[in-house]
Amino acid sequence: MARIAGIDLPREKAILYALPVLYGIGRKNAAEIIEKAGIDPRKKTKELSETEVAKLRELCEEYVIEGDLRREVYGNIRRLMEIGCYRGLRHRRGLPTKGQRTRSNARTRKGKAKTVAGKKKARK
Secondary structure, eight states: OOEETTEEOOSSSBHHHHGGGSTTOOHHHHHHHHHHHTOOTTSBGGGOOHHHHHHHHHHHTTSOOHHHHHHHHHHHHHHHHHHTOHHHHHHHHTOOSSSOOOSSOOHHHHOSOOOOOOOOOOOO
16 A cells, blocks of 8 residues: 555555645656656555655655645735735635626635525516
């Protein structure tokens, strides 16, 4: 079983697609790591030998991943909220921070829409 940074990699996936399960490693970084380790990218995780897993673990230590990266990102967001900048206020209110419109869309950040009954127009 391949365990890197406290996370079990999916056994049935090719190592190229299993490595991005780690927070902070995407497809590009995964390809670089596999190339440096000299492993076939199509090889399944369960087929890796202990030496190959150790090599991957060693190469992954060069990157800021999992807990350390999550802590760093959360610290950055908390700093923005503490200094009261615009992005920090948007984070605090749970709204999009990068200039997206909120009149329509933004459901991911704002939450599910609540229907409000419209006023009836007065008849003349």
